Amino acid sequence: MEHYLSKPWYDSRPVPVFMTVFYCLIVLFQTGFWVFTEGYIQARLGDISIFSLLIYCVVSGLMGLGGLLLWSKKKSCSWCFVLALVTGLAIIFSHLRGESAAHLLSMPMFKEYALVFGIWVYSLQLRTTNYFSGSRAAD
Template sequence: MPQPWYNTRPAPVFMTVFYCFIVLIQAGVWVAQEGFEQARFGDISILVFLNICTVALLMFVGGLMLFARKKGSSLCFVLALALGVTISVSRMGSDSIVHLLTLPMFKEYALVFGIWVYSLQLRTTDYFLSK
């Protein structure tokens, strides 16, 4: 008799999917309340606006793929990390690495890095092989 779907996934997978869903909701609320208006009036560039939307979508898709046991989830997480860090670093005017590491966005990127490493560790187990 097959096990229920919730018994076949480790708890960190559920936490990762939940975090990715929260990131999507936060980005959606920001786009609806402030982001679209800021991009429309030129307060932020359209590139930054699209980057935020893309990173949120990549995180969400990566979470869904991890939940669905697809190995491509690691690629989504690393792309989200690369896009987010690249735009954030390019917009920084500070030369101090200490200042950069204290910003909240880099703490979130550290969490995304941890999720990516976790998705890579799942490749060494039979998580992606078992259905």
């Protein structure tokens, strides 16, 4: 009888997956809150460009989508994380035309993109385990 019962979600997913998804959703909610409280007003007044505001939304949206895909055991989550990383780094390099590499490493956004890189590497590492084998649809 117990053989036919499904496993609870906390038995089928490792703790780092739960923490990764939690982090991705926190970033999504934090960015959404910032956009609706300050970001839109700053873009409207010209303090930041509307393009930068949209790119920040795209990066956080890709992170949130990647987290949800990781939670649902889809292999395409790695693509969302790498697209978020590339888009975020493109923002940094477009704003730092004449700055040094030391200035780049001291920016507060750098640690966020370092975490995204770590999440992407972790999602690639999960491909070597049987984590994604339980998914019904192959990506």
